[in-house]
Amino acid sequence: MLNDDLVREARRFSSARTRAGLVKEALRTFIEIKETARRRATYSRRVSDLDRKLSGLVLRESPESVLRADRERATSPWVVKPGTLASPVGRG
Numbered sequence: 001m002l003n004d005d006l007v008r009e010a011r012r013f014s015s016a017r018t019r020a021g022l023v024k025e026a027l028r029t030f031i032e033i034k035e036t037a038r039r040r041a042t043y044s045r046r047v048s049d050l051d052r053k054l055s056g057l058v059l060r061e062s063p064e065s066v067l068r069a070d071r072e073r074a075t076s077p078w079v080v081k082p083g084t085l086a087s088p089v090g091r092g
Contacts, residue, residue, distance in 0.1 A: 007019060016022040059066075 002019065002023075007022065010022055010026060014022050014025055016025050
C-alpha cells in the first residue's frame with residue numbers, strides 16, 4: 001500500500017497522470033540516483049587502479065606538447081582525412 005501523503009507530494013513534482021506512472025517514474029529516478037552514487041563512491045578506487053596501471057608508462061613527449069600540437073592541428077586550415085591527401089578546407 002502506498003502512503004497517500006507521499007503520493008500527493010510526489011505528484012507535485014511529476015507529470016505522471018496515474019499512480020502506476022508515478023511509481024514507474026519514481027523507480028527510474030531512484031535507480032538513476034543510486035547508480036550515480038555508486039559511480040561516485042567507486043571513483044577514487046578506479047582512479048587509483050588507473051594510476052597504478054599507468055605508473056610505468058613513459059611518454060615520448062610531455063602532455064603539454066601533445067595538447068599544444070593537437071590545439072594547433074584543430075586550428076589549422078589543412079584538413080587531413082584518412083586515405084586522402086591533405087587539402088585546404090573548402091578546396092576538396
